[in-house]
Amino acid sequence: MAKERMLKFVTVPKEMPEKRPAMLRSHDFHEIYREYAETKAAEQAGRCSQCGVPYCQAHCPLSNNIPDWLRMTAEGRLQEAYELSQATNTFPEICGRICPQDRLCEGNCVIEQSGHGTVTIGAVEKYITDTAWEKGWVKPIRPEIERAESVGIIGAGPGGLAAADVLRRKGVQVTVYDRYDRAGGLMTYGIPGFKLEKPVVMQRIEQLEAGGVNFVLNCNVGTDISFDAIRGQHDAVLIATGVYKARDVEAPGVGARGIVKALDYLTASNRVSFGDEVEAFASGELNASGKRVVVIGGGDTAMDCVRTAIRQDAASVKCLYRRDRANMPGSQREVQNAEEEGVEFVWLSAPKGFTGGDEVSGVMVQRMRLGAPDATGRQSPEVIEGADYVEQADLVIQALGFEPEDLPMLWGVPELTVTRWGTIKADFRTHQTSLPGVFAVGDIVRGASLVVWAIRDGREAADAILDYLAQPAQVAAE
Structure with missing residues (x-):
């Protein structure tokens, strides 16, 4: 029967x-996909081919046991499906929403490769865990x-947070320090x-x-408390700060008013959604309402x-990216969603500078073409001479990625070894740094990456910390 x-x-x-x-979703900040009904989730889970070598699992950073919890969903065994999903993933309801499944599990689904259309793994994962919350199957840690x-x-x-959970x-007694007022x-x-x-994040x-x-919370390490003080209070320390230093466009006029960083802009919007008073949003500095908006970058940010x-009712929204659609790093699903909502993508274009003096009025754009592949195999963009033009703009958002802060200097620990990119150097198996009993995970080690990789790192590091704590003679000696 199960088969x-x-x-x-x-x-x-x-x-x-x-x-x-x-037309409806572009006026609010609610999620754009509706929930599966139980019968539809079971039906779509039942499309899984149960292949002998599950490429979906092999290409999942967490090695989630996807075929088994799809089978359980198809059979109506939702609580078992949730428990199996939770066994390898601390936040399945979050990964089901924001993982780029088209590049990971779903993109490598065997039936997708055979032309039948992938199993909708992410949507089923989201359904399983949302049901678990509704039914009260998600319990506090005991x-x-x-x-x-x-x-x-x-x-x-x-x-x-993944490490804290494990x-x-x-x-183990766990204290999490964070610079923001919410975790x-x-x-x-x-x-x-x-x-x-x-609310999906807050419930976790x-x-x-x-x-x-x-x-x-509201705790800046290096300012409100020293790194050494944290080390002194705990038997082991895990650094999981992420990377928050934004890359700037290096072009004339970059310091003008109206040119802002992506994370500042997104943080202001999210704070408003919590009901916070955000002065920079109220003043219009970080608010796109009525403005001609140009976003520079092609990633998920x-x-x-x-x-x-x-959603902030901008007059127009354009995205400049120096390569073409096929070579952009962001999710193709997100590009499609954005285009449906009214975003215009200007491919093969890069900023050369900004007009307007003290307050930006436009972006000087260089038209590009793709030339020879670079060291990674991607075609390198080249400037088309004489094809420059000005894109009018009242708000320019820089979304060019993030770099690590100089933690050894900020925290007064020069012995904390970093790589030539400024990320913390940590053992790829144990995640231990150059400092005894200090571990590091996520973007501060990898560089800007995916939430799912950070979860994997956190879970692995927690296991390594448990091994470290199980060696009392070594800990005492240190």
Whole structure:
């Protein structure tokens, strides 16, 4: 009977959850996809081919046991499906919403390769976990034994929180330090609500708090508390700060009013969604309402910015990217969603400078063409001489990626070794840094990357920290 519920990809077509019409969704910050009904989730899960070598699992950074929880969903065993999903993923409801499945699990689905359309893995994952919350299957952490050892985690983003979850389940005392007034990192303040509604993040924070994780918020390490003080208070420390230093356009006029950083812009918007008073938003500095908006960049952060500007009732929204659509790093689904909502993409274009003097009035744009491939195999953009023009703009948002802050200098720990890119140097297996008992995970080690990779790093580092704590003679000696 169970087998009859699977292998339906030949007769049942791929069907995503219903997407709200662009004219409606572009005026609010609610998520754009509706929930599957139970029968539809089971039907779509039943399309899985249950292949012998599951490429979806192999290409998932967390090695989620996708075929098994798809089968359980098809069979109506949703609580078991949730428990299996939770066993490898600390935040399945978040990954189901924001993972670029088209580049990971779904993009490598065997039936996708055979032309039948991928299994909608992300949508089913989201359905399973949302159902688990509704049914009360998600419980606070209750360790079997409380341990005396404590771990300090610097950074309340996905890497730090994933480690906190694993450590608390083993009874370790965990304190998380974060510079913001709410935990969650970029999940809270960087990703807009139309991709990840904030109650989804807050309920996980509350679950961790109820399970005994202690949060110290509004706390800047190096200013409000020293790194050495944190080391002195805990048996081990995990650095999971992420990378927040924005890359700037290097072009004449870049300091003009109206040219802003992507994270400042997104954070202001997300704070407003929480009901916070944000002076820079109220003044119009970080508000796109009525403005001609130009976003520079082609990654997922740029997609978040253009779609946020549309929802703030911008007069027009354009995205400049120096390569073409096929070579952009952002999700193709996000590009499609943005275009449906009214964003115009200006491919093969790069900023040369800005007009307007003290206050920006336009972007001087260089037209580009793709030349020979670079060292990574991507074609390098080349300037087309004599094809420059000015794109009128009242608000320019720079979304060119992020770089690590100089933590050894900021924290007064020059012995903390970093790479030539400024990221923390850590063992790729144990995540241990050059400092005994100090570990590091996520973007501060990898550079700007995906939430799912940070979760994997956090879970791995927690296991390594547990091994470290199990060596009392070594800890005492240090």
